[in-house]
Amino acid sequence: MAEAYIYDAIRTARGRGNKKGALIGITPTQLATQCLTELREKHDLKTEMVEDVILGCVSQVMDQGANIAKTAAQQSGYGDHLCGVTLNRFCGSGLEAINQASAYVKSGFSQLLIAGGVESMSRVKMGSDGGAMMMDPAVAMPGHTIPQGISADLIATKYGYSRQDVDEFAYHSQMKAVAAEKAELFKSRIPVKDVNGITVLAHDENVRASTTVEALSGLQPSFAMMGEMGGFDAVAIDRYPELAEINHVHHAGNSSAIVDGAAIALVGNGEAGKALGLKPRAKVLAMAVYGTDPTIMLTGPTPASEKALKQAGMQASDIDLYEINEAFAVVPMLMRDNLNIPMDKINVNGGAIALGHPLGATGCILMGTLIDELERQDKKTGLVTLCIGGGMGIATIIERV
Numbered sequence: 001m002a003e004a005y006i007y008d009a010i011r012t013a014r015g016r017g018n019k020k021g022a023l024i025g026i027t028p029t030q031l032a033t034q035c036l037t038e039l040r041e042k043h044d045l046k047t048e049m050v051e052d053v054i055l056g057c058v059s060q061v062m063d064q065g066a067n068i069a070k071t072a073a074q075q076s077g078y079g080d081h082l083c084g085v086t087l088n089r090f091c092g093s094g095l096e097a098i099n100q101a102s103a104y105v106k107s108g109f110s111q112l113l114i115a116g117g118v119e120s121m122s123r124v125k126m127g128s129d130g131g132a133m134m135m136d137p138a139v140a141m142p143g144h145t146i147p148q149g150i151s152a153d154l155i156a157t158k159y160g161y162s163r164q165d166v167d168e169f170a171y172h173s174q175m176k177a178v179a180a181e182k183a184e185l186f187k188s189r190i191p192v193k194d195v196n197g198i199t200v201l202a203h204d205e206n207v208r209a210s211t212t213v214e215a216l217s218g219l220q221p222s223f224a225m226m227g228e229m230g231g232f233d234a235v236a237i238d239r240y241p242e243l244a245e246i247n248h249v250h251h252a253g254n255s256s257a258i259v260d261g262a263a264i265a266l267v268g269n270g271e272a273g274k275a276l277g278l279k280p281r282a283k284v285l286a287m288a289v290y291g292t293d294p295t296i297m298l299t300g301p302t303p304a305s306e307k308a309l310k311q312a313g314m315q316a317s318d319i320d321l322y323e324i325n326e327a328f329a330v331v332p333m334l335m336r337d338n339l340n341i342p343m344d345k346i347n348v349n350g351g352a353i354a355l356g357h358p359l360g361a362t363g364c365i366l367m368g369t370l371i372d373e374l375e376r377q378d379k380k381t382g383l384v385t386l387c388i389g390g391g392m393g394i395a396t397i398i399e400r401v
Contacts, residue, residue: 001106001107001108002105002106002107002108002269002270003105003106003269003270003283003284004101004102004103004105004106004267004268004269004283004284005105005267005268005269005270005273005280005281005282005283005284005401006098006265006266006267006280006281006282006283006284006367006371006398007043007266007267007268007273007276007278007279007280007281008039008042008043008265008266008278008281009116009188009263009264009265009266009281009364009367009368009371010035010038010039010042010188010190010263010264010265010368011035011116011188011189011190011261011262011263011264011361011364011365011368012031012034012035012189012190012191012192012261012262012263013189013190013191013192013201013202013203013204013205013261014204014205014206014259014260014261014355014356014358014365015122015192015200015201015205015259015260015261016122016205016206016257016258016259016260016356017120017121017122017257017258017259017260017356017358018122018258019122021122021205021259021260022192022200022201022205023120023122023192023200023201023205023260023261024122024123024260025194025200026120026192026194026200026260027063027120027123028057028063028064028068028118028119028120028123028124028260028262029063029068029071029072029075030195031118031120031192031260031261031262032055032068032069032072032116032118032262032264033072033075033076034190034192034193034262035116035190035262035263035264036053036072036073036076036078036114036264037076037077038190039114039264039266040076040077040078043266043276043278045266045276046275046276047076047077047078047079047082048078048079048081049111049112049272049275049276050078050082050112050113050114050266051082051083051110051111051112051113052082052083052084052085052101052104052110052113052114053069053070053072053073053076053082053083053084053085053113053114053115053264054069054084054085054087054097054100054101054113054114054115054116055068055069055072055084055085055086055087055097055115055116055117055118055264055360056086056087056088056089056092056093056094056095056096056097056116056117056118056360056361056363056364057069057086057087057088057093057117057118057119057359057360058088058090058091058093058119058126058129058359058360059119059121059124059125059126059127059128059129059359060086060088060129061124061128061129062123062124062128063120063123063124064118064119064120064123064124067084067085067086068084068086068118069084069085069086070083070084070085070086071084072084072118087100088360089289089388089392089394090359090388090389090390090392091325091327091357091359091362091363091386091387091388091389092289092363092386092388092392092393092394093117093359093360093361093363094116094117094263094360094361094362094363094364094365094366094367095362095363095364095366095367095384095386095394095396096289096363096394097115097116097117097363097364098115098116098265098267098284098363098364098367098396099284099287099394099396100115101113101114101115101265101267102115102267102284102287102396103287105267105268105269106284111268111269111271111272112266112267112268112269112272112276113266113267113268114264114265114266114267115264115265115267115364116262116263116264116265116361116364117262117263117358117359117360117361117362117363117364118261118262118263118358118360118361119260119261119262119358119359119360119361120260120358121258121259121260121358121359122260123260126258126359133145133389133390134147143294143295144235144236144238144239144294144295145235145294145295145390146232146235146236146295146297147223147226147232148297148298148327148328148389149222149223149226149250149255149328150223150226150227150232150233150236150246150248151236151295151296151297151298152223152250152255152298152327152328152329152330152331153221153223153227153246153247153248153249153250154236154240154243154246154295154296155296155298155299155328155330155331155334156247156249156250156330157243157245157246157247158240158243158296159330159334159337161249161329161330161333161334162247162249163217163247163249164213164217165249165329165333166249166250166254166328166329166330166333167213167216167217167253167254167329168213169254169329169332169333169353170211170216170253170254170329170353170354171211171212171213171216173326173329173347173350173351173353173354174207174208174209174211174350174353174354175211175350176347176348176349176350176351176354177204177207177349177350177351177354177355178207178209178350178354179349180349180350181203181204181207185349185372185373185376186204186349186369186372187372188263188365188368188369188371188372189204204259204354204355204356205259205356206257206259206354206355206356207350207354207355208354211253215253216251216253216254219251219252219253220251221248221249221250221251222248222250222251222252222255223248223250224248227246227248233245233246235295236295239293239295239296240295240296249330250328250329250330253353254328254329254353255327255328255329255353256325256326256327256328256351256352256353256356256357257352257353257354257355257356257357258356258357259355259356259357259358260358261356261358261361261365262358262361263361263364263365263367263368264364265364265367265368266278267284279401280401281371281375281400281401282371282374282382282398282399282400282401283398283399283401284396284397284398285311285312285381285397285398285399286308286309286311286312286314286395286396286397287308287311287394287395287396287397288304288305288307288308288311288394288395289304289307289392289393289394289395290303290304290307290392290393290394291391291392292391292392292393293391294390294391295391296391297387297389297390297391298327298328298330298331298387299334299387299393300387300388300391300392300393300394301324301325301331301332301334301335301385301386301387301393301395302334302335302338302339302393303393304385304392304393304394304395305335305339305383305385305393305395306339307395308383308395308396308397309383309397311397312397314381314397316339316340316341317340318381319341319345319381319382319383319397320345320374320377320379320380320381320382321345321348321370321373321374321377321379321381321382321383322341322345322346322347322382322383322384322385323347323351323366323367323369323370323382323383323384323385324336324346324347324351324385324386325351325352325357325362325363325366325385325386325387326347326351326352326353326357327352327357327386327387329353331387332346332347332351335385348373349369349373362386363384363386363394366384366386367384367396367398370382370384370398371398371400374398374400375400379400380399380400381397381398381399381400382397382398382400383395383396383397383398384396384398
């Protein structure tokens with residue numbers, strides 16, 4: 001079986017995903033295409049060798065509809081031969097794209113692919129694609145389906161994480177991101193430009209250097225009213241009757257920021273790298289997905305990571321650095337405690353609480369961040385994992401080359 005190598009990873013700066021965000025005037029096609037253009041120009045890429053573009057995108061409607069991967073491939077200038085496919089594994093989509101590309105390469109069916117994701121949350125609102133999971137009572141009620149924010153609060157309640165705990169985690173995420181920005185550590189990031197080539201955004205717009213634990217403690221819980229008035233707290237307690245009530249601890253400051261962004265990775269076998277004159281930056285060692293209870297929903301990173309570790313013949317302590325998506329503060333906190341991971345190995349340059357979570361792109365963004373940091377610290381192994389809506393987890397283990 002061939003090895004699957006990651007030759008490079010590129011991502012855009014992330015803009016706030018609302019009408020005041022810097023990237024609202026940039027379409028998701030433009031975000032993805034700018035990544036493709038940068039990759040081509042950076043490596044003088046022989047684009048005829050690239051066989052397919054696999055992009056994750058969660059809300060596949062409007063600007064993001066009609067197979068945005070093929071749309072970006074068509075706009076890229078790589079050539080008419082280039083195919084494109086868009087996938088949706090919710091928040092894990094960007095990492096799923098890398099995993100699928102790696103599987104194609106390892107199987108021998110493909111030699112060189114581009115994988116990643118895109119999400120313009122300012123232009124295509126989260127949930128705008130609808131779907132039976134939340135919208136159809138005949139599906140939602142038997143599954144005890146509740147909104148993700150209430151699932152996060154359910155985790156906090158069940159496992160004993162206080163408001164102080166999650167606010168302190170969020171504060172440190174912001175401070176790590178501030179320090180990383182100051183030290184210019186985000187090597188995989190490229191500026192986003194408008195149609196005239198003028199830079200619109202060169203930094204991650206959501207990072208807040210002024211954040212304090214005291215300021216976070218003053219924010220109102222985001223999901224308390226929804227839980228009470230919408231009846232979702234009752235649904236959660238019906239599924240977990242050992243709990244008397246749901247302790248609502250999450251809010252905008254300790255949950256992932258809604259942002260726009262795109263990312264891609266160049267994945268190929270050894271022969272493709274030699275033909276291109278490129279040295280691989282990382283090798284994919286293992287990849288896994290795992291399903292969990294759809295009510296508590298966000299606990300998937302632990303079993304998915306354990307499955308990948310078993311595949312690789314490794315223990316959690318063998319991993320040098322982790323990127324655990326900060327969908328909500330309790331998600332990485334729970335995995336940290338489940339697998340006894342030191343905090344100095346987790347999200348060392350901040351996470352989605354500070355930097356933002358452009359749904360379909362985040363998994364690929366985390367991969368680029370991890371590879372950059374492994375190189376900077378001269379470390380060997382890394383693991384990327386994300387919780388996923390509906391009760392799933394995804395994980396990928398890499399080794400730096």
